[in-house]
Structure formats: C-alpha cells, structure tokens
Amino acid sequence: MKLFSIFGNPVSHSISPIMHNLALNALHINGCYIKTQLEDGSKIIDKFNALKLNGANVTVPHKEFAYELCDELDEFAKDIGAVNTLVKKGNKIVGYNTDAPGFYKAISSFEKIKSVLILGAGGTAKAIASILQKNALHVEVLNRSEKRLDWFYKNNFAAYNWDTFKIKNYDLIINTTSAGLRDNLLPIDELILNQLMKESRYAFEVIYNKTTPFLKLATKNGLTHKDGSDMLLYQGVLAFNLFFENKFDEKEITTHMKGAFDLRY
Ligand SMILES: NC(=O)c1ccc[n+]([C@@H]2O[C@H](COP(=O)([O-])OP(=O)(O)OC[C@H]3O[C@@H](n4cnc5c(N)ncnc54)[C@H](OP(=O)(O)O)[C@@H]3O)[C@@H](O)[C@H]2O)c1
Structure with a gap:
C-alpha cells in the first residue's frame, strides 16, 4: 500500500x-x-x-x-x-x-492581465511572483514591512513597503497576506486599497472558505474576483x-x- x-x-x-x-x-x-x-x-x-x-x-x-x-x-x-x-x-x-502552477491555473479565466500588484511578501507571494514573472507579466510587490523584500529586489521585482509605495494602476491585485485569515483586517489601508481597486479589473485572495474583508471590498468595487x-x-x-x-x-x-x-x- x-x-x-x-x-x-x-x-x-x-x-x-x-x-x-x-x-x-x-x-x-x-x-x-x-x-x-x-x-x-x-x-x-x-x-x-x-x-x-x-x-x-x-x-x-x-x-x-x-x-x-x-x-x-x-x-x-x-x-x-x-x-x-x-x-x-x-x-x-x-x-x-505546486502552489505556483496551481495559482496560475486558478487565474486562467482572467483575461488580458499585464500588470499585477501582490500584497504581502511571504512564501506564497514569492511562488506567485515567480510564476507570473516567468509568464512575462509585470509584477510589483507591496508589503507591510521591509524585512522580507530583499528576495524580491534580488529577483528584479519592483517592491515597496507601506511607506515607500505610491498608487498606480494594476490589472490584478492579489492578497497573499494572512490579514483576514483569523481576523477581519484588510491587508493595507482601506483608502489606498479602494483607490487601487477602482483602477483594477481583477482581485484574487489566497485565503479560501472565507469572505475576507479584501474580497468584500473587491465585490464593492465591482471587480471580478476569486478566493483560494x-x-x-x-x-x-x-x-x-x-x-x-x-x-x-x-x-x-x-x-x-x-x-x-x-x-x-
Ligand atoms: N489557497 C491556497 O492553496 C494557499 C496556498 C498557500 C498559502 N495560502 C495562504 O496564504 C497565506 C500566506 O501564507 P504564507 O505562507 O505566504 O505566509 P507567510 O510566509 O507567513 O507571509 C505572511 C505575509 O503576510 C503579511 N501579513 C501578515 N499579517 C498581516 C497584516 N495584519 N497586515 C498586513 N500584512 C500582514 C506579512 O507581512 P510582514 O512581512 O510585514 O510580517 C507577510 O508578508 C495564508 O493565509 C495561507 O493560508 C493559501
């Protein structure tokens, strides 16, 4: 057996x-x-x-x-x-x-994605950033703190912490932080996320089996979205x-x- x-x-x-x-x-x-x-x-x-x-x-x-x-x-x-x-x-x-190819297959229904903002900089963010970069998408990363950003700098990603980030337009916003997993927190400031979502078309939440505050905001902004x-x-x-x-x-x-x-x- x-x-x-x-x-x-x-x-x-x-x-x-x-x-x-x-x-x-x-x-x-x-x-x-x-x-x-x-x-x-x-x-x-x-x-x-x-x-x-x-x-x-x-x-x-x-x-x-x-x-x-x-x-x-x-x-x-x-x-x-x-x-x-x-x-x-x-x-x-x-x-x-297999997290990375699993994620990539999960977004196969999202059309004409060119630019992506990843919220969070942990293991899941690295896996997702790598597979998107391999597929020639433009990927930027925004994390609460600076300490995990080195890997992203070394691997040619534009990466920011909460203090250095400036709002831009992205086709897809992905939450890879654990904000919303055991609490009701958004991964970043609500005003900033609202502005980002207004200019975006898609949102993806890696947490599954829960309508997180990130997903609620995506719904409010009319974005096509998926959970994990x-x-x-x-x-x-x-x-x-x-x-x-x-x-x-x-x-x-x-x-x-x-x-x-x-x-x-
Ligand atoms: N659906 C799936 O198949 C799948 C697969 C893998 C993982 N996941 C999920 O992905 C999530 C992350 O996993 P991971 O392994 O990447 O975790 P991790 O390596 O521990 O990284 C966690 C990240 O979340 C950030 N963070 C934590 N709490 C936050 C808060 N309150 N506000 C803003 N940022 C916060 C951390 O920022 P700092 O660096 O500032 O601490 C860090 O960037 C988990 O919820 C996990 O269950 C889902």
Whole structure:
C-alpha cells in the first residue's frame, strides 16, 4: 500500500487528506493519505522516512524546512526557496512547488492581465511572483514591512513597503497576506486599497472558505474576483500527479478532488 501525508502546524483544518483520498479511491489505487501534525520542521525528513511515505505535502510553517532538507530540488522550487510537495524517488526525496502552477491555473479565466500588484511578501507571494514573472507579466510587490523584500529586489521585482509605495494602476491585485485569515483586517489601508481597486479589473485572495474583508471590498468595487479554493484544488491535483509520475489525466483527478469541497463546506 502507498502512504502519503500532509505535514503542517496546525494541520487539523487541512482538506488535503479528503481531496487525495477521494482521488486514490476513485482511481482504485491501494493507498491512503493522512495528516501529520509536526511541531519541529527540522524533523520533516526523519518523520517522512519513519512513516515510510511515498509522498507528502507541506503546509505552513514548514515549506522552507522541506526546501532545505530534501535530497533534490525541482528547478522551479529551487528558484522560489519553498517546497510544498515531497516525492520519494528510489532512495531520494525530491522537492517540488505546486502552489505556483496551481495559482496560475486558478487565474486562467482572467483575461488580458499585464500588470499585477501582490500584497504581502511571504512564501506564497514569492511562488506567485515567480510564476507570473516567468509568464512575462509585470509584477510589483507591496508589503507591510521591509524585512522580507530583499528576495524580491534580488529577483528584479519592483517592491515597496507601506511607506515607500505610491498608487498606480494594476490589472490584478492579489492578497497573499494572512490579514483576514483569523481576523477581519484588510491587508493595507482601506483608502489606498479602494483607490487601487477602482483602477483594477481583477482581485484574487489566497485565503479560501472565507469572505475576507479584501474580497468584500473587491465585490464593492465591482471587480471580478476569486478566493483560494481553486488554487488549493489545483496544487493538490498537480501534487497527486507528481506522486504517480504524471500518469493520470489532470481533468479526471480534478473531478475527483472537487468532491472534497462539497463534503467540507
Ligand atoms: N489557497 C491556497 O492553496 C494557499 C496556498 C498557500 C498559502 N495560502 C495562504 O496564504 C497565506 C500566506 O501564507 P504564507 O505562507 O505566504 O505566509 P507567510 O510566509 O507567513 O507571509 C505572511 C505575509 O503576510 C503579511 N501579513 C501578515 N499579517 C498581516 C497584516 N495584519 N497586515 C498586513 N500584512 C500582514 C506579512 O507581512 P510582514 O512581512 O510585514 O510580517 C507577510 O508578508 C495564508 O493565509 C495561507 O493560508 C493559501
């Protein structure tokens, strides 16, 4: 039997086990996907080996540990510096990042996007900024503080903190901050966000299963918007296929995994 897990802290809220077990079951694979609460991220590979896993996903706050500790890295994960998928290949554990392509697929219905403003500068912001840059979009970053902006400067992004930012027009505004996750905060000052949204066409919120203040403001300003559900779904579809050497049809996995959202919500 093949065994998979998600590692995180906390991890109880994760619907990845439901998504993956639905797909395993529907595709008649002898396998099971579990949740593993991991407090010390530096033990992630030891735990992966102790559980004799074939593959795993990694969520907050262990993506950087997974990046540091896996045996080999996919080129794209190397660029971003964060790993959300681990796959056992022979006696090696290979690290991938499916958050970025998952996000990119989630915005495939957004048309003629040229310029993007990313709010936040954490791991998710890096993944999203990288994939947008690779697809030749103009990306700028606005973060509350200066401390996380170095990576963006080094990778040729225009990046600002709250004091240095000046309002411009962007086609798409993305909230990657955790503002709105456990509170009712906007990621930046309401007046500024309102002005930005008035000149924009699309908004994307990485948080899922919640109408955050960012999404409420996007609705008020008449923007086409999405929450993070499809991003979560597609990163899972891509991870599942990496577990099985990309031998399954993505559309079929998507259909099976989608059931998790009906069960959960
Ligand atoms: N839908 C999906 O599939 C998916 C996938 C991955 C992540 N996510 C979600 O993405 C979010 C961010 O995750 P992450 O791993 O990137 O986190 P992270 O690395 O910890 O970064 C958090 C970012 O949010 C900013 N921030 C936190 N609280 C804020 C506030 N009250 N106001 C303004 N900015 C604030 C931080 O700014 P400072 O630098 O100033 O502290 C930082 O830039 C989480 O909500 C996570 O659940 C969703």
